[in-house]
Amino acid sequence: MNAEKLFDMNQNVEAILIYNEGEASTDPSFFYFTQLSRGLFEGSYVFLTRKNLKVITSQLEEETAKSEQLDVIAFSNGVERKNKLKELTSDFNFIGINFSGLSHKEFLGLRQILPDKEFVDVGESISNLRMIKSEREIGKIREAAKIVSEVAEVIPEKLKDGLTENELAAIVNFEMMKRGASSPSFDTIAAFGADAAEPHFTGGSRKLKKGDVVLVDFGARYERYCSDMTRTFFYGKPERMMLDMYETVLKAQKAGIEAVSAGINGKDVDKEARKIIDSSKFAGKFIHSLGHGVGLNVHDHPALSPSYDFFLKENMVVTVEPGVYISGKGGVRIEDDVVVKKEGCEVLTTAPKELIVV
Ligand SMILES: [Mn+2]
Structure with a gap:
C-alpha cells in the first residue's frame, strides 16, 4: 500500500x-x-x-x-x-x-x-x-465508529445507583465486543462526579449517585483500526453550573467540527472551539488539545492543538474533543471522530449529543 x-x-x-x-x-x-x-x-x-x-x-x-x-x-x-x-x-x-x-x-x-x-x-x-487514509482504512474506522455510536445509546439505561466506574467500563467493553470490536482501542474511561474533572481518569471505584456527571471516553478496535469517542451524561438533576458547562462544551465542539476542512490549519480549528470556552465563564478550563489523528493507533498524527502548525488534508481522520474541567466538581467532554473532506468533514461517530439527564 x-x-x-x-x-x-x-x-x-x-x-x-x-x-x-x-x-x-x-x-x-x-x-x-x-x-x-x-x-x-x-x-x-x-x-x-x-x-x-x-x-x-x-x-x-x-x-x-x-x-x-x-x-x-x-x-x-x-x-x-x-x-x-x-x-x-x-x-x-x-x-x-x-x-x-x-x-x-x-x-x-x-x-x-x-x-x-x-x-x-x-x-x-x-x-x-x-x-491520509485509504477508502479501505476509512471503512474499518467507520465500522469501529459505528460500534461506539451504538454503545453510547445503551449507556443511559445501564446507569443505576451504586454502579461503580469500573463496572460501567466493563459494561461498555462488553457491549463493544458484542457488536464486533476485537477489543477496546484503549482502557475505557468511566468517571463519575468529581472524577470527571481528570481528563485521563482510569481505574475507578466510585459509586454512582444522583446528581453525578458521567463521562465515558471509549473506543473500539475493528480489524486493527481504532475509534475514540466521548459522551457525557447526567445521572439525576445536575447543578445549574454543570448544565452550563455542557452547553458550552457542546457549542465549542460543534464549532470545532464546523471548522474542519482540507486546507485549514489544525491550530485554527483548535482556536474556533477554544474561543467559545474562553469567552464563557469557563475560560481557561479547557486544558488539553482539541484533537488528534486516529488510525492504527488511537493517538496518531496529526494533532489539533494551538502549538501544532499543520494543514489538514483530505482523508485524514481526526478527533474533535473539547472539554471543561473543574476540580472537585467534575467535567464535561464531547468527542467525535471525523474524516476531513475537500469541503468540511464527515462525522463518523453519530451517537446523539443533546443533553441527556437519566
Ligand atoms: Mn481522543
Whole structure:
C-alpha cells in the first residue's frame, strides 16, 4: 500500500524492511502495509520494493498471510529467517527501516545479519503516509465508529445507583465486543462526579449517585483500526453550573467540527472551539488539545492543538474533543471522530449529543 509514494519521499532508499517484533514492540506500520486483520505476526517482516511487497513470517502464520492474498516467505527457524533476509536484500545497499518501530536490541541483531547495509530511517515518511487514509482504512474506522455510536445509546439505561466506574467500563467493553470490536482501542474511561474533572481518569471505584456527571471516553478496535469517542451524561438533576458547562462544551465542539476542512490549519480549528470556552465563564478550563489523528493507533498524527502548525488534508481522520474541567466538581467532554473532506468533514461517530439527564 502506497509503497511507491514512500520511495518517492526517500529517493536514496532501495528497499524497505519493517519489523514487527511482537508483544514487547509491535510496529503498527507492519499492519499498515500488509493490512493483515488477523494474526500476531511476531518476529515478522514486511519487505517492500517499489513494485513488490513480501511478508516474511514463521510457518505458524503462513496460512493467515496467504489467505489475504499476500506474497509470503515462510521460515521454520531463526537460521532460515536470517538466510531469507540475506537473500532478499542481496541486490540492495540502502535499506529503509522504521527507527521508532524497532527496539535497539533488534536493530543490533539486524546489523549483525546484514553487516554491509546502510540503514536509513523512513519512520517519519511512514507516519506522514499513515495520516491520509485509504477508502479501505476509512471503512474499518467507520465500522469501529459505528460500534461506539451504538454503545453510547445503551449507556443511559445501564446507569443505576451504586454502579461503580469500573463496572460501567466493563459494561461498555462488553457491549463493544458484542457488536464486533476485537477489543477496546484503549482502557475505557468511566468517571463519575468529581472524577470527571481528570481528563485521563482510569481505574475507578466510585459509586454512582444522583446528581453525578458521567463521562465515558471509549473506543473500539475493528480489524486493527481504532475509534475514540466521548459522551457525557447526567445521572439525576445536575447543578445549574454543570448544565452550563455542557452547553458550552457542546457549542465549542460543534464549532470545532464546523471548522474542519482540507486546507485549514489544525491550530485554527483548535482556536474556533477554544474561543467559545474562553469567552464563557469557563475560560481557561479547557486544558488539553482539541484533537488528534486516529488510525492504527488511537493517538496518531496529526494533532489539533494551538502549538501544532499543520494543514489538514483530505482523508485524514481526526478527533474533535473539547472539554471543561473543574476540580472537585467534575467535567464535561464531547468527542467525535471525523474524516476531513475537500469541503468540511464527515462525522463518523453519530451517537446523539443533546443533553441527556437519566
Ligand atoms: Mn481522543
